Amino acid sequence: MNQQDQSATVHPEEIRLNPDKDQLTVTFPDATYTLTAEMLRVTSPSAEVQGHSPSERVTVGGKRDVKITRIEPVGNYAVKLVFSDGHDTGIFSWSYLRKLGVERDEIWQQYLNELAEKGLSRDK
Template sequence: MSDFWPSELKVSKDRRMLSVTFNDGIVATLPAELLRVLSPSAEVQGHGPGQKVTVPGKRDVAIRAVAPTGNYAVRIAFDDGHDSGIFTWSYLRELGETGEAKFAEYERELAEKGLSRDRR
């Protein structure tokens, strides 16, 4: 279990950002695109090492819904139909702390594969 618990989850009016305030006062502001392309779902992460998928075309994705999953996570549904990722509190905290670096790596992967953040 995580030592960090959210005291507030808030989706922005335009549905493009999720803000998570943790019990220690740290606030993670997470873009919907980052959450979608780094979803912990098997669809994105694969079922084993080396199976991770680079998901293109999600620059304009929005959060459709956020639903609690037990007392340890939330399931985030996106407007592109993806809704199988269960985001634990510790994973949301990790994304808040390292999301910029992870997103830069994602952008490098897109470039290497000739893919784009924009829908084609």
């Protein structure tokens, strides 16, 4: 396992939801990432969003105003995020949260491109 793989499995020191419930800040020993509720919702690792293979992945639009209503620990490796639209099946592992933080700009741009290609909007 290389150093990047090892750091990806490190438990965050803190996970904090802002008062508006639209941003989650994840602090690892070496980095802090702020992720929007919208990004977390549309990139949820759930089968509902990701499908069971890359060809089944769904582009989810209309989530600009989604909030995170609850954060539930899952063992010592992840959290389950519950969203204001009722979505609650995504288990966000520490390594997935780190990936979203590290690759945030690229992932977000890919999402925006997919919305445009499919004629979808961030608004309802």
